[in-house]
Amino acid sequence: MVDQNDVAGAPAPAGTAAVPDGAAPGQAKSQTRSKLAGLSGWPKLKTTTLAGLLCAGCVGALAGGATVALMGAVQGGGTGIPQAEWTRLSGRIEAGTAESARLATDLSLLRDRTIQAHDSADKGRAEAGARLGQVSERLERLQRQDGDLTAKVAALAERLTAMAERQDHADREQAARLAALMDKLDKRQGAVPVAAAPVVAPVAAAPVATPKPIAAEPALTGSLPDKPAAAKPATIEGWVLRDVYDGVAMIENRNRRLVEVGPGDTLPGAGRVEAIERRGRTWVVVTSKGVITAQAW
Known part of the structure; x- marks a missing residue:
């Protein structure tokens, strides 16, 4: 059997929290809850992360509860605990404490990675927003250019249509004037009377006169120049x-x-x-x- 005084005076195992005399199990649980409450400042985690936190809290609570119960039994004068049982309980407490420390380290790493992931996501959203803004500006610029080009094409089409209409109108007027002119020419040509061919009356045969001798005229010593023919006026081209x-x-x-x-x-x-x-x-x-x-x- 182990002496209660030796047990009471023995140092606490390494890794265990010191519990004051007369401390109740409820106080240990409240201390555990206060430790967990210190993590409330962390960012929102996923379901697996929350499950890890709960597991770590449970392990710590069990270890603390076992320690408090053991110390209470020792100080309360209950049945003595063998040294082997004490060693076994101390090993379990140390293992639970080490597991709690490992879980705390893992949770710290997970928190850091979660913060980095949030930062990366925020940066990615900012870059995506900037790129979307640039794409929107380009689309608006293209739409404005398309509208300007459409307006120019419409104005050009209107000008071409107006020119075609004016040309058609001028062609119709020219055709109408030519048709009227041809009608006038046809009417004037039809109104010109055709002169009747003169009737040649029979001429009576004239009596043959006896030719009289004609005295010879003196011969001309010089030649007279021929009379110049009248110049024909030139036809104007054009x-x-x-x-x-x-x-x-x-x-x-x-x-x-x-x-x-x-x-x-x-x-x-x-x-x-x-x-x-x-x-x-x-x-x-x-x-x-x-x-x-x-x-x-």
């Missing part, structure tokens, strides 16, 4: 006569431009209009540089 009505002439240039002229008017490249004459069955416009005829291009 203008053509289309119609004549009411004392004016309708002429056209190579650009399909119709112009009304009368005596006294001036034409570029043709000079001053002197007269509008009818020569044979056609009309001509006489200018200071030549004549404008109804020639075909």
Whole structure:
């Protein structure tokens, strides 16, 4: 048997917390809860981490409870505990204390890694947000450029449509004027009367007169120059006569431009209009540089 005084005076095993005399098991549990409460400042952990914390707390509570119960039994004068049992209990307490220290170290490492993971996640979210902001700005810039390009294309299409409409209108007007001019020419050609061929009356045979002798005229000693033929007026190129009505002439240039002229008017490249004459069955416009005829291009 072990003496109670020896047991009471023996030093506590290594790794065990010193418990004051008369301490109740409830006080040990409250101390354990206070130690666990010191970890409340840690970041929120996963379920496995919480389970590890609870296991460590349970081991510490059991070790503390066993120590308190043993010391209470020794101090209370209960039945003596053999040395072997005391050694066995001390070994268990030391093992529990070492396991608690290991769990505390693991929890500290897990806390540090969790903090690093949170920091990395925050950094990744910040970088992702920055990249998303850049992508959004690029998309907005592309949308603005697309809108500007669409507006420019629409304006160009409107201009082309307006030009096509003006060209069609000008073509229709030109076609209408040419059709009216051709109608006038057809009407004037139909209104010109065709002169009837003269009837040749039979001529009576004249009596043959006896020729009288003619005295010979003196021979001319010199020759007279021939009378020069009248120069034919030049035809003006670049203008053509289309119609004549009411004392004016309708002429056209190579650009399909119709112009009304009368005596006294001036034409570029043709000079001053002197007269509008009818020569044979056609009309001509006489200018200071030549004549404008109804020639075909």
